[in-house]
Amino acid sequence: MSPTTERPPLPVTADDVDLAVHLAVGTLREAPATGWDAAAGSVEWSCWETVEHLADDLFAYAAQLGPKVPPLDGHVPFIWESRRPGGPENAVHADRSAGPAGLLRVLEASGALLVAMVRTTPPETRAFHSFGVSDPAGFAAMGVVETLVHTHDLATGLGLDWTPPADLCARALHRLFPDAPQDTAPWPTLLWCTGRADLPGRSRVTRWRWYGAPRG
Numbered sequence: 001m002s003p004t005t006e007r008p009p010l011p012v013t014a015d016d017v018d019l020a021v022h023l024a025v026g027t028l029r030e031a032p033a034t035g036w037d038a039a040a041g042s043v044e045w046s047c048w049e050t051v052e053h054l055a056d057d058l059f060a061y062a063a064q065l066g067p068k069v070p071p072l073d074g075h076v077p078f079i080w081e082s083r084r085p086g087g088p089e090n091a092v093h094a095d096r097s098a099g100p101a102g103l104l105r106v107l108e109a110s111g112a113l114l115v116a117m118v119r120t121t122p123p124e125t126r127a128f129h130s131f132g133v134s135d136p137a138g139f140a141a142m143g144v145v146e147t148l149v150h151t152h153d154l155a156t157g158l159g160l161d162w163t164p165p166a167d168l169c170a171r172a173l174h175r176l177f178p179d180a181p182q183d184t185a186p187w188p189t190l191l192w193c194t195g196r197a198d199l200p201g202r203s204r205v206t207r208w209r210w211y212g213a214p215r216g
């Protein structure tokens with residue numbers, strides 16, 4: 001292989017989801033017990049609500065892969081509802097009386113559901129997502145991106161350090177953001193693609209989406 005030829009990143013796997021959630025939970029366990037009602041970075045939710053939203057994302061992606069014949073035209077029809085005006089609309093909520101440890105257990109359990117579904121669902125399976133009908137590897141990549149960027153939001157709000165592995169970010173970028181810059185480091189690039197950071201010489205992203213369709 002010549003020095004100018006690089007192999008494309010490997011597909012995103014269940015192990016990647018497991019790693020992302022494990023690292024996120026480990027970081028969030030260091031948060032002060034009194035900080036969970038603070039705003040989560042630039043999002044409009046509290047840190048507690050943002051963890052619930054992330055857990056709900058992971059649960060919902062697992063659920064889309066769950067039926068023997070997954071839906072191609074809509075979500076599995078759980079009821080999603082907000083507990084306050086402007087709060088996230090979730091099917092998953094954590095019991096406040098269980099405290100932050102219980103909240104993180106909900107996150108960890110939801111992540112485990114997605115890990116299991118990605119690991120056991122045939123790769124040719126397709127299921128609906130509003131950003132494109134996708135396969136198990138695509139839902140794994142979505143779970144990784146949600147976990148990495150929302151943990152960034154949470155770390156900002158809770159005063160924690162958070163820098164995920166570059167190779168994990170690169171695999172998620174390759175799968176979901178095919179037009180992402182190739183000449184910048186993966187983690188800042190992922191933050192830029194999701195409207196959370198600037199990249200030199202490029203305008204700030206104000207509206208964004210990923211592309212979940214399987215890549216050939």
